């Protein structure tokens with residue numbers, strides 16, 4: 001993609017934890033494409049992420065943000081407005097669920113953990129959208145989130161995170177409805193499995209990797225987030241100016257197959 005694709009765009013990227021993070025790959029690619037990038041990290045990981053960003057030679061400043069907290073979004077909005085002015089988009093790359101909500105008997109998971117998973121992984125898109133609205137007073141901004149598969153089927157694992165991703169998809173569509181008149185677009189990228197810290201926290205994640213090995217028509221690399229990052233950058237760009245409420249599958253074509261193409 002063109003090095004100029006995101007020239008003159010200022011983007012907020014949430015969800016950097018490690019150099020494997022989809023958010024980290026996106027930030028790096030967005031800078032290559034000409035964007036000014038500002039990052040957020042979960043507060044207790046702030047110094048680690050600043051170190052990571054500095055070591056990688058990224059120009060982005062890093063701010064703390066817990067996206068489950070409306071007050072933190074309000075405070076960050078004020079900070080970013082006075083430091084930078086307006087923004088042209090934001091990436092929501094945040095999810096969390098306790099282990100018992102990701103695997104094991106579905107009906108036995110602790111409801112308190114499920115509520116936290118929903119607040120972190122689905123409602124937080126709406127929380128971040130408030131920041132985008134406030135920092136894009138002239139409209140024209142792009143909010144992008146990250147889904148998994150998005151066909152709504154049940155997986156061998158994933159459990160309540162699957163429910164949260166379904167809720168994230170619905171949240172994105174309602175946000176697209178409400179923010180479209182202001183020219184703000186809301187889309188999701190449904191990525192295939194990538195070996196990030198969040199993915200390693202999913203028990204039996206190998207079952208998902210095995211599914212891609214037998215069913216994705218295109219070769220899928222679980223250690224290369226670049227195709228996902230490129231597609232996020234496309235959705236940030238003006239090339240995607242008429243796209244909202246969409247789920248863009250960047251999964252090697254897995255979602256379009258009805259059955260495995262080769263034996264396990």
Ligand SMILES: NC(=O)c1ccc[n+]([C@@H]2O[C@H](COP(=O)([O-])OP(=O)(O)OC[C@H]3O[C@@H](n4cnc5c(N)ncnc54)[C@H](O)[C@@H]3O)[C@@H](O)[C@H]2O)c1
Pocket residue numbers: 014015016017018020021022023041042045065066067068092093094095096120146147148149190191192193194195196197198199
């Ligand atoms: N890795 C995959 O296979 C895959 C596939 C499809 C979609 N996704 C989605 O991509 C997104 C990014 O995940 P990743 O795979 O890059 O893993 P990751 O572990 O690198 O990123 C997850 C991020 O969520 C952050 N986070 C958790 N709770 C938070 C909170 N309350 N406030 C702010 N930040 C919080 C973590 O600090 C971390 O930076 C998630 O939404 C994930 O569900 C991942």
